[in-house]
Amino acid sequence: MTVLILGGTAEARDLAAQLHERDVEVISSLAGRVTRPRLPVGAVRIGGFGGVEGLTAWLRENRIQAVVDATHPFAERIGANAFHAAHAAKVPLLRLARPGWQPAGADRWHWAADLEEAAALLPGLGARAFLTSGRQGLAAFADLDPLWFLIRCVDPPDQPLPRRHEVVLDRGPFRLDGERALMTEHDIDVLVTKDSGGAMTAAKLTAARELGLPVVVVRRPPRPAGAETADVAAAVEWVLKR
Known part of the structure; x- marks a missing residue:
């Protein structure tokens, strides 16, 4: 299978590494907003897709079988585009999102x-x-x-x-x-x-x-409702079950 990881985060790099170890073909997509991004293992593409229609076409052309949105919590636009494109291309989508911070003590x-x-x-x-x-x-x-x-x-x-x-x-x-x-x-x-x-x-x-x-x-911007986890190991298992 081929999996698209919308990345740019530590969680995305960790996920790509773990899937690579399990012989899953991974393509990681980075927005290209950082001059020297930390690159994950496996194939990497940099730049946008051209909105929902462009991403939908790309998923179909590359026969992507699963998408993991592991982008930054504030990457609102690509998150929405991924949700709608995955639905249009009939590709399962998982949101991998680290938990937000919580105040404690004398904060x-x-x-x-x-x-x-x-x-x-x-x-x-x-x-x-x-x-x-x-x-x-x-x-x-x-x-x-x-x-x-x-x-x-x-x-x-x-x-x-x-x-x-x-x-x-x-x-x-x-x-x-x-x-x-x-x-x-x-x-x-x-x-x-x-x-x-x-x-x-x-x-x-x-x-x-x-x-x-x-x-x-x-506060974090809202994301479309769908399958979501905060755990990389759980995301690996989700991919392997596709």
């Missing part, structure tokens, strides 16, 4: 529906923000002139940006001691993040808790 979390709402919350929470929501969508914060931003992302961020800012280009996993030192060095008094989940970037939440900082957390 001071403020939930936001999107980046615009997160930006609206900031002036009442702090003056020096650590912005870790990725390089896209930063225009939502561009008009907050009184605030200063430390912006961290993998590749140089899109314009426009806040007037007062510093950019740090880095890629996880991040360690607690490093996150704590970074926030202290820059006098950060509020953290902004998306609810990405997973351990690779969770240390910033622990550091914010230890430093007593408020955290603005952007």
Whole structure:
């Protein structure tokens, strides 16, 4: 059988490796938004499919027998396209999604529906923000002139940006001691993040808790209802039963 993994996450790479070990032919698809992506084992394609119609045709032409959507929790468009294309091509689809983060102990979390709402919350929470929501969508914060931003992302961020800012280009996993030192060095008094989940970037939440900082957390966008798991081993078993 041939399986398409919509990837770009650690879970997708793990799944590709485990299926490869079981002699399952895997094609991993990456969006191509990161300059130097971490590549999984097996065949890799980079770039879009051309919407629902393009993905539907691609599934049929390549005789794909199963699709696993293991994209980032905020990859909303490809998630919706995959759902509708798999249905149209009559190909089973599984969503592999890591669990979201949950506040604990002395956490001071403020939930936001999107980046615009997160930006609206900031002036009442702090003056020096650590912005870790990725390089896209930063225009939502561009008009907050009184605030200063430390912006961290993998590749140089899109314009426009806040007037007062510093950019740090880095890629996880991040360690607690490093996150704590970074926030202290820059006098950060509020953290902004998306609810990405997973351990690779969770240390910033622990550091914010230890430093007593408020955290603005952007909720995940909704995904179409369907088969879903948070466990890579369960995803392997699902594929093998197709």
